[in-house]
Amino acid sequence: MDKYSYRKNIISTIVIVVCGIYLVRLFNMQILDDSYQHQALQNSRRIEVQYPARGLIFDRNGKLLVENQSAYDLMVIPRQIQPFDTLELLSVLGLEKETLLHNLERCRRYSTFKASTLVSQIPADKYAILQEKLYKYPGFFIQTRTVRKYNVSHSADVFGYIGEVSQAQIEQDTNYAPGDYIGISGLEKTYETDLRGTKGEKILLVDNHNRVMGSYYNGKYDKPAVVGKDLTLTLDIDLQEYAYRLMQNKKGGIIAIEPSTGEILLKVSAPGYDPQLMIGWDRGKNYHQLESDPNQPLFDRTIGAAYPPGSTFKTLQALYGLKEKVITPSTSFPCQGTAKTQIGPIRMGCHNHESPVNLRESLQHSCNPYYVNVWRRILENEKYPGVRDAYAAWREYICSFGLNRTLCPDFSNERSGSIPSVEFYDKMLRTKNWRWSYIMSLSIGQGELLLTPLQIANMACILANRGYYMTPHIVRPNASTGTRVEKHLVDCPSEYFPPVIEGMVAAASIGTARGAAIDSVEICAKTGTAQNPHGDDHSIVMIFAPKEKPRIAMAVYIENAGFGARYAVPIAGLILEKYLKGDISPEHKALEKRMIESNLIDTPPVSAP
């Protein structure tokens, strides 16, 4: 034993202490601190999003209207790029060098090692060439996405379109990531949550070069994408197509509803555009062109436009008169035609017809003085303490007809129109002491009234149903999608309807709307002409048929087309015939041809539907 042998203990202690420190450190790293676990997952897992196919859209007869097609996005992982033949890539893609470099810079700023979209929606022909050359460009790859494919070239206003989500939307809703598609207008927007489906994810294991090495736990934690829900529309696409043919080179809106159900059979906003323009390579350019078109194809003339309803409104005035008992079906008023009739303090012009007229004849001839008289009786009704109270009661009644509100929850861009309140007139007329004559225009559907064509079509439904309407809707509800359809009773018992309907029958058979007559079908109609300070009057007709058990109620509104009888009535008649009879009779072929060929706009639309 030497004198230093005690040092074996010191040396052993040093070894034990170091091992002890390491074990404590390992205990801390492996058991107490779980941040390494997260970092390891971040390192080695790549979550690949599985995009679901968007729901399909069918018409009422099961015809496929909107489906999906593959689009090809050129993706890039900037870190993996190696010097490449820029010229060749540019010529394959048909891009400008600046655009490519600019996009590349944008991708690089997003992330150097994550994939981002360099060029989106590459056309199939370019994709085919690119696919073969892609091996020369490390860091670039193609991601297949689904975009919309339309089997019709019209009705873009119904479907709407999809586009990439905005930054604000991403921040609001965690379902979206940059580059995702979202419904921007129309049904694509309203039914976004149903149509989009649920994104799935596939967890892949990657190595240090981001190369895929296999699936994570053999796909145990993968989530498959859930396909979006399909929509069945209430539209009859054949009728829709026919209506668009009639409406070519005209501006206006047509909307038809099945009165018993509230199903929208027809929704035409002319000029329309081909929905296909909103997808693919040129969508930006196309959108810009549509936006600057003076005929405003992007403007929805069926629900987004509100006009004075004109003489179609007389039907509701007549009903109220009967209900309030200020008139009876046999009440008559004289009319001096163009010579203008003196009623109290005012004089009202009309077109020349027999005089005096009773209720039925007033609707048949669309007599203006008759309704001025009715209006006077309504507002000077002794039931009410004053004109303002009488007006308030009238307004409440009129609003129950689905006015001054939106009707169809399927659209987000529907306007509510306007029935002015008492307070509005107090303010406008600068007195609370106003008289019936001050707002006399309302009697014949002019003045401050604003109705959408949908509301006029809904009025037709109420008349057809003799006192109620079903919630108008364009997506047929089922267990999981669609809006709740409710029955709305109007503030007018059904017993008052027959005299008014008789008047509409007279108008359609021997009166102002006789141009819509069809063999062996009893049609009820009321024309209207809305004064337009900017040009020719707008031509309107509100129509339903057959009189008993009505199958279709419709509003046709054509801008700058003059009297209701000139265009709106024959077009409405042709659509009714097509729907009710299935075809156009030979004696109406000439009319059909004339309607299709007539041109009421100077500039032809970008894409004639």
Add this chain to the structure above:
Amino acid sequence: MNRETKLLKNIDWVAILIYLALVFIGWLNIYAAVYDENHSSIFDITQSYGKQLMWIGTAFVLATFIMLIDSKFFTTFSIPIYVLVMLSLMAVLVFGVESKGARSWFDIGGIRIQPAEFGKFATCLAIANVISRHGFKMMRLGSLCLVGLLLLIPAGLIILQNDTGSALVYSSFLLVMYREGLHGSILLLCFIVVLIFILTLLYSSFVVSIILIIGALIAFLYYRQNRGEFYRLFLFIALSFALLKGLKIWLDWQVSDLRLLLSVYALASLAGIFFIYKRKMKSVLFVLLASWTCIGASIGVNTAFEQLQPHQKDRINDLLGIENDPTGAGYNVNQSKIAIGSGGFSGKGFLEGTQTKYNFVPEQSTDFIFCTIGEEWGFIGCAVVIGLFLALILRLVKMAERQRSHFSRVYGYGVASILFFHVAVNIGMTIGMVPVIGIPLPFLSYGGSSLWAFTILLFIFLRLDANRLQVFS
């Protein structure tokens, strides 16, 4: 009892069992680290785990061979073996091939041999030879120079091969020397030097100098027990430095703040020397000398650091968190820590480690093999491996102490110290406690040279130990 059965009975089977366990763990984890479904057979000779099996087989042959050699061979031929290996270290400088910036490999028919690995056992033999000589006294200057020379020759040659990490291993002989009589303060001094080294790398020489001067002032206060002197001295240094700094800015001198500070401290030191001369204060002299030595060491380290290879600088900086950039220099350690840390208590399971299998960890079968153990076997696996090493080292210390031959004892301590250094540095670097120095984990890391060298190192001692009862000296 014949000679063979006596040998078998005297062999230390505990050490051999630990050795076998470590080698087996190493082989399994090399397989896991480079696992690839296309080559899933653990015996596939084209893959490193297949090759490692070959190295293990040959290592066993080597071990058996060593056990059959007469133990006197090693004592007698220790110096010739040392000379031979040193010559091969020189030869590799000329005939060697370069790999990863180091020219330290012989390429013999496709098989690469790294002589530096064999330097360890040769040096160990030579040191044992010298120290065990009759009349050797460790604390004699001549002895220290001789031992130092024996260590510096291989270390220097390996540094010339550009493999500083392997050269640092020779510092582990300090433990052997300490056991054989080296003064304890030298070991302490080494500890302080390492501390200053780390401080200097973390902070600039200027900051370290401020810390040291304040330390010296406090020591001065401690010895003198006079607050007035302490405050005066402190104010003198602070105000003079502020004055000089002001002058420097005003006159736009091109001198560093460090120089200004040291000039001020030199003035203060002069005053101190005057003190010592007048009052014979030995303690003040000690404080002055110690502080100037430390300042010198700090500046020296800083200067030396500038001379290091960029990757070595980065590796040292890594440990100290100076450049904490996960995609830059700190990448290796960061990934290594992620792999080990993500293992949890019981690990992700054999072949389930994503970090090591998918190459996030560099050198995962050689220097960073511990990551695979940490990731796939968790804390339990780490504890087992560390426990096995601890048991082996303590066993070796115990065995060294039971040797009658002085040569065998020194050699045994050499083996224990070398293993300890490798284990401490290798595991320490994978868990971010030691700078990344590229040395293997004994018996576990992939590589023929390393496995062979450690096997030879260990089995020579086992051979000597088996013979312990027959040697008297």
